[in-house]
Amino acid sequence: QKEVEQDPGPLSVPEGAIVSLNCTYSNSAFQYFMWYRQYSRKGPELLMYTYSSGNKEDGRFTAQVDKSSKYISLFIRDSQPSDSATYLCAMSVIKAAGNKLTFGGGTRVLVKP
Amino acid sequence: GAVVSQHPSWVICKSGTSVKIECRSLDFQATTMFWYRQFPKQSLMLMATSNEGSKATYEQGVEKDKFLINHASLTLSTLTVTSAHPEDSSFYICSARSEGHGYTFGSGTRLTVV
Numbered sequence: 160q161k162e163v164e165q166d167p168g169p170l171s172v173p174e175g176a177i178v179s180l181n182c183t184y185s186n187s188a189f190q191y192f193m194w195y196r197q198y199s200r201k202g203p204e205l206l207m208y209t210y211s212s213g214n215k216e217d218g219r220f221t222a223q224v225d226k227s228s229k230y231i232s233l234f235i236r237d238s239q240p241s242d243s244a245t246y247l248c249a250m251s252v253i254k255a256a257g258n259k260l261t262f263g264g265g266t267r268v269l270v271k272p
Numbered sequence: 273g274a275v276v277s278q279h280p281s282w283v284i285c286k287s288g289t290s291v292k293i294e295c296r297s298l299d300f301q302a303t304t305m306f307w308y309r310q311f312p313k314q315s316l317m318l319m320a321t322s323n324e325g326s327k328a329t330y331e332q333g334v335e336k337d338k339f340l341i342n343h344a345s346l347t348l349s350t351l352t353v354t355s356a357h358p359e360d361s362s363f364y365i366c367s368a369r370s371e372g373h374g375y376t377f378g379s380g381t382r383l384t385v386v
Contacts, residue, residue: 200363200382202276259318260375262316264314267313
């Protein structure tokens with residue numbers, strides 16, 4: 160079993176819809192959670208990060224963390240065709256400077272005009 | 273915001289030659305740099321972690337003599353693919369980490385070995 164599980168998709172939605180993405184994890188030591196967006200042939204771009212359980216909102220993006228269920232989510236409101244990309248969740252055990260990220264497999268999202 | 277510059281963005285080389293990829297943190301000092309490899313439609317696979325001035329720590333299954341990592345300063349790390357073969361063709365991505373900037377990724381290098 161992988162440490163971080165993420166549905167690969169593709170997830171196809173019409174423009175303007177809410178995109179809902181999620182990851183589950185097995186390592187309870189993870190404390191630092193991130194969502195990245197990756198366009199084809201580009202490096203990942205950080206969208207959201209959070210340390211604690213609960214919701215965090217930034218513009219059209221909302222990240223949720225439920226540590227008791229080991230489940231994290233990302234919601235994208237008013238989706239646009241430019242949101243079409245692969246979304247990767249990532250997490251780490253916080254504090255240590257050399258701490259590596261553990262990634263989910265990524266979910267490919269297609270927003271159709 | 274934090275910026276990581278990775279060069280080249282793409283490179284084609286002949287089988288048996290070596291290729292060097294550079295990763296620079298432009299506006300911050302990176303305590304740690306990470307190198308990843310990504311195959312089409314797959315997630316990032318961590319290859320190695322390097323701290324400035326010390327030897328890199330390689331993940332299991334990654335040949336350290338083939339993928340040479342140098343982290344000579346707090347702003348520069350290089351990955352050299354030695355004696356490249358077609359199976360080394362992939363997308364290579366670096367990431368730099370600092371206490372104040374979290375993890376920032378470079379734009380990636382597409383390596384094609386012919």
